[in-house]
Amino acid sequence: MSLDPAILARQISDECGLTFEGRTAAAGKDRAIELYPAGVPLQHTFAIRTVIGWRHVEVAFIAGSYAADFIAHMGLADEAGRKGCAAVLGKCVDDGATVTLRINGESRSPRDPSQWGDDWSRFELSLRRGQLELGNGDSDNSKISAWTQQAAAAVISLLPLEEDDTSTENLQGGFPEGAKQRVEVNRYERDRRNRAAALAIHGYVCKACDSDLSSVYGAAAAGLIEIHHLTPVSRLGEGYCLDPASDLVPLCPNCHRVAHRRDPPFTPAELRAMVSAK
Numbered sequence: 001m002s003l004d005p006a007i008l009a010r011q012i013s014d015e016c017g018l019t020f021e022g023r024t025a026a027a028g029k030d031r032a033i034e035l036y037p038a039g040v041p042l043q044h045t046f047a048i049r050t051v052i053g054w055r056h057v058e059v060a061f062i063a064g065s066y067a068a069d070f071i072a073h074m075g076l077a078d079e080a081g082r083k084g085c086a087a088v089l090g091k092c093v094d095d096g097a098t099v100t101l102r103i104n105g106e107s108r109s110p111r112d113p114s115q116w117g118d119d120w121s122r123f124e125l126s127l128r129r130g131q132l133e134l135g136n137g138d139s140d141n142s143k144i145s146a147w148t149q150q151a152a153a154a155v156i157s158l159l160p161l162e163e164d165d166t167s168t169e170n171l172q173g174g175f176p177e178g179a180k181q182r183v184e185v186n187r188y189e190r191d192r193r194n195r196a197a198a199l200a201i202h203g204y205v206c207k208a209c210d211s212d213l214s215s216v217y218g219a220a221a222a223g224l225i226e227i228h229h230l231t232p233v234s235r236l237g238e239g240y241c242l243d244p245a246s247d248l249v250p251l252c253p254n255c256h257r258v259a260h261r262r263d264p265p266f267t268p269a270e271l272r273a274m275v276s277a278k
Contacts, residue, residue, distance in 0.1 A: 002031070003033065003052075003140070003141045003144055003145070004022075005022030005023050005024055005033045005034075005035075006021075006022050007022075008022050008033055008035065008050075008144075008145060008148060009021055009022030009035050011145055011149070011222075011223065012035055012048075012145075012148060012149055012152045014223060015149060015152075015153070015192070015195065015196050015199055015223065016152055016153065016156045016192060016193075016196045017156075017192025017193070017195075017196070018037060018156060018159070019037070019038040019039070020035040020036060020037060020038060020048075020152075021035070021036060021037075021038045022034065022035050023036075025049065027051045030051050030052060030053040030054075031051070031052045032049055032050065032051045032052070033049070033050045033052075033148075034047045034048070034049045034050075034062070035047060035048045035049075035050075035148070035152070036048070041064075042064055043064040043065045043066045043067070044064050044066050044067055044069075044070060045064050045067055045070055046061055046062060046063050046064060046067060046070070046155070047061075047062040047064075048060070048061060048062070048148065048151055048152050048155065049062050050144060050147070050148045050151075052140075052144055055130060055131060055132050055133070056128060056129065056130040056131070056132060057128070057129050057132060057143065057144055057147050058126060058127070058128040058129075059126065059127050059128075059147050059148055059150075059151040060124075060125065060126035060127075060151075061123065061124065061125040061126070061151070061155055063122075063123065063124075068121060071120050071121065071122065071123045072119075072120055072121065074120060074123060074158045074159065075103075075116075075117070075118050075119060075120030075123075076118060077157070077158040077159070079113075079241045080194075080241050080242055081157045081158050081159075081193065082113035082116065082157070082158070083113065083241060083242075083243055083244075084153075084154075084157035084193060084194065084197040084243075084244050085113065085154045085155075085157040085158050085197075086110065086111055086112065086113045087197060087201055087243060087244050087245040088150055088153050088154040088157065088197050088200045088201060088244075089101065089110035089111065089127075089154050090110065090111045090245075091150070091200065091201045091245070092110075092127050092129075092147075092150050092151075092154075093110065093111070095129070096129060096131075097127045097128060097129045097147070098127065098128045098129075098130075099125075099126070099127045100124070100125070100126045100127075100128075101124070101125050102122070102123075102124040102125075103116055103117060103120055103122065103123055103124075104117070104119075104120060104121055104122050105122055125151070125154065125155065127147065127150070127151055129147055149196070149199070149200055150200040152196070153196040153197045153199070153200035154197075154200070156193055156196055156197075157193055157196075157197055159193075194227070194242060194244050194248060195227045195248075197244035197248075198227050198244040198245075198248040198249070198250065199225070199227070199250065201244055201245050202248070202249060202250050203250065204223060204225045204250060205225075205250065206225065206250060206251050206252040206255055207249045207250060207251060207268040207272075208251055208252070208255040208259075208268045208271035208272050208275060209252060209254075209255055209271070209272070209275045211252045213225065213252060224253075225250045225251070225252060226250065226251055226252070226253055226256045227248050227249070227250060227251075228248065228249050228250070228251045228256055228259060228265075228268075229247060229248060230246075230247055230248070230249060230267070230268075231247065232263075232264065232265065235264075249268055251268070251271075255268075255271050255275075258271060258274070259271060
């Protein structure tokens with residue numbers, strides 16, 4: 001069973017808080033799927049291209065032909081955005097992917113955003129995972145979706161989000177005059193950057209009870225998981241830079257509610273002990 005580009009686009013959109021459209025693309029003898037932001041001229045932004053080969057998947061950021069201003073804005077991502085991107089890319093490396101990151105034509109460490117600089121004119125990112133056991137239908141789709149999600153989460157972390165006076169946040173693409181676009185999302189959607197990064201790093205299994213709701217309820221519950229702040233937001237100091245790898249964990253709705261029945265919340269280890277004691 002081959003993965004439908006529209007289904008993949010919907011999955012990535014749901015997790016990243018940015019609406020993507022999907023299409024198939026030519027890739028020689030391999031199959032490729034391209035995702036790109038909906039309602040925005042592709043040549044001024046980017047696509048995420050996933051190539052499915054024999055026992056390998058390669059996902060790459062493809063800049064539009066007139067995306068120089070957009071990339072320059074990506075280079076101005078805040079510390080939290082850069083840290084989130086680096087955390088996701090580091091997880092990809094840990095999971096066996098080869099990650100290639102080039103900024104202005106120079107190779108950069110995917111784990112160390114302090115090397116990335118601020119003045120970007122070119123941005124190249126790809127991850128390749130080989131030695132995959134493909135040919136198993138829905139299992140293949142799950143693997144392809146997971147690697148695409150990780151690349152998308154890394155890119156989303158760097159998108160130029162700005163806070164305005166109306167308590168909304170804007171994705172300002174920096175497009176040339178005549179093609180300028182502005183996409184407004186609320187504060188919850190801003191948090192989706194962190195959610196996307198956390199899920200790309202930790203996955204969809206509850207860290208307290210090990211439940212995967214899609215295995216219980218089927219496709220209707222795919223992706224249904226909540227993200228828990230290990231330290232409540234109200235207790236974080238001003239200017240704290242959240243790290244999705246160490247500050248966030250996925251919890252099923254039940255465990256999440258129990259966690260917050262105490263102040264400070266129960267830790268995942270304490271919740272696990274409760275579950276094990278039953």
